[in-house]
Structures are given as structure tokens and as C-alpha cells.
Amino acid sequence: MKIFNFDDYKEYLGRVLEERNNRNPSYTLRAFSRDLGISPSRLSEILSNKGNLSARSAAKIADRLNFSEDEKAYLIGLIRPDRSTMAVKLRQTVDTSKHENLNFTTFTKICKWYHLAIWNLFFIEKIQSTDQVLAHFPELAPEAIHETIKLFVRYDLLEVHEGFYQPIKEKISFFYDFKSEDIQKYHLDFIDLAKQSVTQVDVDHRFLYNLIFPMSRANRNLINDRIRKFVQDFTDEIKPLRDTQENDCLYAMNLQAFPIAYSQSQDQSSPPESVN
Numbered sequence: 001m002k003i004f005n006f007d008d009y010k011e012y013l014g015r016v017l018e019e020r021n022n023r024n025p026s027y028t029l030r031a032f033s034r035d036l037g038i039s040p041s042r043l044s045e046i047l048s049n050k051g052n053l054s055a056r057s058a059a060k061i062a063d064r065l066n067f068s069e070d071e072k073a074y075l076i077g078l079i080r081p082d083r084s085t086m087a088v089k090l091r092q093t094v095d096t097s098k099h100e101n102l103n104f105t106t107f108t109k110i111c112k113w114y115h116l117a118i119w120n121l122f123f124i125e126k127i128q129s130t131d132q133v134l135a136h137f138p139e140l141a142p143e144a145i146h147e148t149i150k151l152f153v154r155y156d157l158l159e160v161h162e163g164f165y166q167p168i169k170e171k172i173s174f175f176y177d178f179k180s181e182d183i184q185k186y187h188l189d190f191i192d193l194a195k196q197s198v199t200q201v202d203v204d205h206r207f208l209y210n211l212i213f214p215m216s217r218a219n220r221n222l223i224n225d226r227i228r229k230f231v232q233d234f235t236d237e238i239k240p241l242r243d244t245q246e247n248d249c250l251y252a253m254n255l256q257a258f259p260i261a262y263s264q265s266q267d268q269s270s271p272p273e274s275v276n
Contacts, residue, residue, distance in 0.1 A: 003071050005156055005168070009058070009078040014047050016065075019154075036061050055079050113189035114140055117250060118148050119157060119167060124247040126164045190254045197252075205249075212260070223257045231255065 006012040013036075020027045033043040037060055045051035053061070055076050062072035118133055127133060130145045137145070149165065152158035159168050197206050215223070234253075241247070 002156055003067070003074055003078075005159070007078070009053065009075055010046055010049060012075075013043075013061075017047070036064050053079055113186065113193060113252075114144070115148055115151070117252070118145065119152060120250050122158065122165050122167050124250065128164055187256075190252065193252055194254050217259075227255050227257070 003009075003012055006015075017027075017029065017032045020032065029043060029047075030040045033040040036043065038057065042051065046053060058076045058079050059072060062075050067075065114137060117137065121127065121133060121136060125132070125136075130142055130149065133145045133149075134140065134142055149158065153160075157168055158165055160166070198208070
């Protein structure tokens with residue numbers, strides 16, 4: 001959750017407390033006040049709009065929240081009486097549209113294949129309702145679509161602008177290296193989509209290449225490095241095309257490499273990990 005998305009620092013602090021409490025129900029206002037370095041009664045007054053922060057207190061809270069210098073300056077700017085105007089001016093001096101890595105907790109909340117598909121749908125079509133999303137993904141339950149949109153708004157990935165949903169970030173980068181059932185399920189979902197595409201997608205729109213090659217297990221990181229470089233280069237190349245009016249389709253790309261046989265002369269007690 002970014003401070004840049006708020007014009008009212010009190011609303012921001014309230015949202016941070018709410019998010020932490022949702023993750024840990026035992027996390028209370030008292031715990032939050034301790035983390036911010038102010039008294040519980042003082043924090044209660046601020047959140048209930050009965051008191052205000054000083055610039056000095058705002059700077060202290062920014063340090064406690066590990067804010068960057070830009071975020072710290074923005075928070076202090078919101079203390080001023082003309083905070084709405086100040087917020088606009090500060091946003092103009094800070095690039096808040098860069099992509100970011102989701103933290104692991106957030107990833108586990110939105111790691112189903114359709115989460116990423118729905119988020120990218122907002123780049124190719126103006127969406128106002130869940131019914132429009134359902135038209136593209138009829139296999140999904142309306143409740144799942146509604147909950148997905150709520151999650152995106154909650155985690156500052158989506159906002160409403162002039163009646164339409166709009167992505168806040170240019171792209172989001174997911175965690176792939178953690179060993180987690182959530183991430184394994186995410187990969188398996190994409191593999192299922194790839195299987196379906198073999199029979200359901202026209203060959204002119206499906207690009208499929210398979211390769212089998214020998215390699216030392218000691219050099220397996222070379223594969224991982226090359227895949228990551230390709231993904232980064234490809235992402236940079238298509239970045240200028242994301243917001244063009246001509247976009248009318250979502251493509252899914254799945255890259256993976258994994259061992260299928262081992263030399264009998266090698267110790268197989270601990271086979272190499274698959275490279276995602």
C-alpha cells in the first residue's frame with residue numbers, strides 16, 4: 001500500500017492498521033501505536049479526526065514505516081492545510097507508476113492464474129462491471145471475479161477513474177522461487193491452460209516450441225539466467241505496446257525447463273530442482 005495513493009494521511013494510517021489487523025487479528029491499535037512510536041491515545045485521536053500530526057511526528061512515523069525520502073516528503077506534505085494541492089504537486093515530482101515486486105503475503109492472495117489474466121484485461125478494455133469480465137472468462141464464478149477486483153483495489157493494484165477500473169502499476173512481478181503450495185498451484189494452473197491451448201486455440205495464435213538437450217547439473221543456473229533475461233527483455237520490448245488502443249487480446253506465456261533423465265553414473269539421491 002503506497003502513501004502516494006492517498007490525499008489524507010489519516011486515511012492512510014487507518015488503512016495500514018486495517019491491513020495489519022486483517023493479517024493478524026491480534027494486532028491492535030496499541031500495537032500499531034507502539035510501531036509508530038506514538039501513544040495509543042494520540043493515535044486514536046488522529047484516526048478519529050480529533051487531532052493532527054505535526055511535521056516532526058510525521059517524519060518520525062515515516063522513519064518507523066521505512067519510507068523512502070520521496071514517501072517521507074509526501075507524508076509531511078499532507079500535514080499542510082493545503083494538503084490536497086500539495087499532494088498533486090508532490091505526485092508530479094515522484095514516479096509512482098514503476099512496477100514493483102509484490103510481497104509474499106500479497107502474492108499468496110492473488111496467485112491464481114485468473115488473477116493475473118483479469119488484471120491484464122484492464123489494459124485492453126474499459127471495464128466498469130464484473131459482467132464485462134465474466135464475458136471474457138465465462139468459466140469463472142461471478143463471486144470469484146468480484147473478489148478478485150476487491151483484492152486488486154485493496155492491494156493498490158487497481159483504482160476507479162472516471163467510472164472505469166484502471167491498473168495503477170505498469171506491471172507486477174511475482175515471486176517464483178519460493179517453495180510454496182500456493183506458487184506450485186499457480187504454475188500448475190498455467191500448465192493446464194497450456195494443455196487446453198493445444199486443442200482449443202488456432203495454430204496461428206499458438207506458438208509452441210519444445211527442446212531437449214544434455215547439460216551438466218552444475219550448469220543448470222545458466223538455464224534459469226537465460227530464461228529470466230529473455231522475460232525481462234521481452235517485457236521491456238512490449239512495454240510501449242501495453243497502453244495502445246489496438247490491443248484486443250491477452251496472451252499467456254509459460255517458460256520452464258526441467259530434467260527428464262539422469263546419468264546412471266551420477267548420484268541421484270538429490271536430483272536437481274526444476275527451473276521455473
